Amino acid sequence: MTSTVSLSPVEGPAAWRGDVLSQGTEWIYELSxxxxxxxxxxxxxxxxxxPDxxxxTAEQYPVPANAAHxxxxxxxxDSGRGFILVRGLRTEExxxxxxxxxxxxxxxHLGVPMKQNEVGDLLDHVIATSNLTMADGALPSRVRDRLPFHSDSSDVVALMCLRAARSGGSSSLVSGATIYNEVLRRRPxxxxxxxxxxxxxWKAQDKxxxxxxxxxxxxxxxxxVFSSYAGSSMIESAQRFPDVPRLTEAQREVLALYDEVSQSEGLPIDMDFQxxxxxxxxxxxxxxxxTSYEDFPEVERRRHLLRLWLRRDVGRPLVEGFGKNSVVQGRDGNRSGSEDVERISHIANAAAPDLTWGL
Incomplete structure (x- = not known):
């Protein structure tokens, strides 16, 4: 396995631009x-x-009619643009x-569910459970704030929309390869x-x-093979710990440029979840x-997404110690070990968010 620092642009289907993709619908799969x-x-x-x-396992619940899906x-x-939106489930019913x-x-059927926190949740919830903000110390998944572009701590992250926001709350994606190419072009x-x-x-991501x-x-x-793992707010936040080395001027400069590029007009693709x-x-x-959002006043109508983190081993080569994934490798062993077994092991319990967690 050979790791390099390349000063050549990344090529391939994962190096996309949002303004190009949004002109078509090839990134949407409609269920039959x-x-x-x-x-x-x-x-x-x-x-x-x-089941527990x-x-x-997937073998216990085969879905042959969904093979093409x-x-x-x-x-x-694994080898395409790195994302897809699947549409057609009638969750409101x-x-x-x-x-x-x-x-x-x-x-x-697409990977092995991973624990998303030290409590052991395999199915997590993205829902604002109070009026706190990230500035108040609440976790990103529990607030209505705008979130900066970042990576989660798994191979695959999946979101299912149960209920949309009253306004706002668009999901935005941007290609890590395209960001790198633009940083390379501007500041080699x-x-x-x-x-x-x-x-x-780490504490800011999981209390x-x-x-x-x-x-x-x-x-x-x-x-x-090019891969990215980003989240400058978590790098900046780590500076609060005295044993973390201080960021250099050049490091701060490249972080600011990375964030600027990620939000450049035409690079991201926005989607309003249904x-x-x-x-x-x-x-x-x-x-x-x-994007930031406004909720409906009724608790039962709040914007609510389900989230899965998956281990999906397709032999992707990564530099040693890459991503937070590298420090949670053991979380998917037998998906057990939490003290709150009732909460994490039964689908009916897992489907209900803990409104007190993450604040």
């Missing part, structure tokens, strides 16, 4: 009636069986438990710094984290963010 019907039937069986989420999702994640079951089954002197080791705030910080490069280029939409994203290929 047969695919949707099968998922509904399997989801109902999953709810009735109530920590041990259940899952093949296309996998192709886009299902109720949250059935919707969660369908989502979890799809996740099983700074681009190599993205391959250096950076310190990231139960076993350490204050972890380390990872922002870019990886191994055997000709109930039932499922977004699959390879963290190494694209960054994601969200």
């Amino acid at each position: 009636d047969a695919e949707r019907t099968e998922l509904e039937e399997v989801g109902r069986r999953f709810v009735a069986d109530d 989420l920590r041990a259940v 899952l093949e296309e999702v996998g192709r886009q994640l 299902y109720g949250d438990v059935l919707a969660s079951a369908i989502f979890f089954v799809l996740g099983l 002197d700074l681009a190599p710094l993205l391959f250096d080791t950076w310190h990231w705030d 139960d984290a076993p350490a204050d910080w972890y380390t990872s490069p922002i870019c990886s280029w191994v055997d000709g 109930p039932g939409d499922v977004q699959w994203l390879l963290n190494y290929a694209a960054l994601h963010s969200r």
Whole structure:
């Protein structure tokens, strides 16, 4: 395995621009009636069986009518643009438990669900549970703030929309390869710094984290395969710990440039989630963010997304210690170990968010 710091632009389908993709709909997969019907039937069986989420496997819940659907999702994640939006599930008719079951089954067929926090949640929720903001110390998944572009801590992150916001809350994606290409074009002197080791705030991402910080490069280029892992706010936040090295002027400059480029007109693609939409994203290929939003006043109508983190091993070469994924490798072993077994092991319990967590 050969790791390099390349000063050549990244090429291939993962180096896309949002203003080009948004002119078409090739990034949207519409479920057929047969695919949707099968998922509904399997989801109902999953709810009735109530299997242990920590041990259940895809083989126990086959979905042969969705073979083409899952093949296309996998192709886009592994060797395509790095994301796809699947549309057509009728979650408003299902109720949250059935919707969660369908989502979890799809996740099983595309990877291994990972614990998303030290509590052990395999199915997590993106929902504002108070009027706090990230400035108040609340986790990003529990606020209505705009989120900067960042990467999550898994191979694949998936979101299912149960309920959309009253206004705002658009999901935005941007190609990590395209960002790098633009940084390289503008400042070839700074681009190599993205391959250096950076310190990231772990406590700000998980209040139960076993350490204050972890380390990872922002870019990886191994055997000709480019990957990115970004989130400058977590790098800046890690500066609060006295044992983290101070950022140099050049490092601050490249972080600012990276963020500026990620938000450049034409680079991101925005999508307004509809109930039932499922977004699959390879963290190494694209960054994601969200616009700020306004909720409906009723609690039951709040913007609510389900989230899965998946381990999807396709032999992707990565530089050693790349991403927070590198420090949570053991989380998917048997998907057990949490003290709150009832909460994480049953689909009906997992489908209900803990409104007190993350504040």
